[in-house]
Amino acid sequence: MRKLKTKKLNLEQINEQFQEEIRSGAERFFFYLNDFIDDKLDAAKQKFEEMIVCEEKCDNLKDKYIQLLFKEKRALPFLVEDRHNIITSLDKILNKYEYLSRYLQIFPFKIYPDIREDLKEYNKLNFETINQLL
Secondary structure, three states, X not given: OHHHHHHHHHHHHHHHHHHHHHHHHHXXXXXXXXXXXXXXXXXXXXXXXXXXXXXXXXXHHHHHHHHHHHHHOOOOHHHHHHHHHHHHHHHHHHHHHHHHHHHHHHOOOOOOHHHHHHHHHHHHHHHHHHHHHO
């Protein structure tokens, strides 16, 4: 009986850590990208390196969470599948953040005024999507 309770706590703890790390990373990226768009971001390479590290932490937590989720099989199959789909969707968004962060580290560029508002809207949409999935 005690062993089952410990496993449940581990799954919940990993889920909380995963959500916290994603939320934190999404908020930072949202503000960093907005500052970059407005040409206000100092130390851009360092800020985007933080995003890459955050995404790697999320990948590790995602792998642990999925492994425990399928190993324990405590929920109904369709619930496990739904959780898996949400987690992989969040991971896909974070992978895009990482990709963009790596690109901006290597090749930072000035944002044309014509597309500034579109990029801000795109950034806002990504942030809202992550919050909805969480």
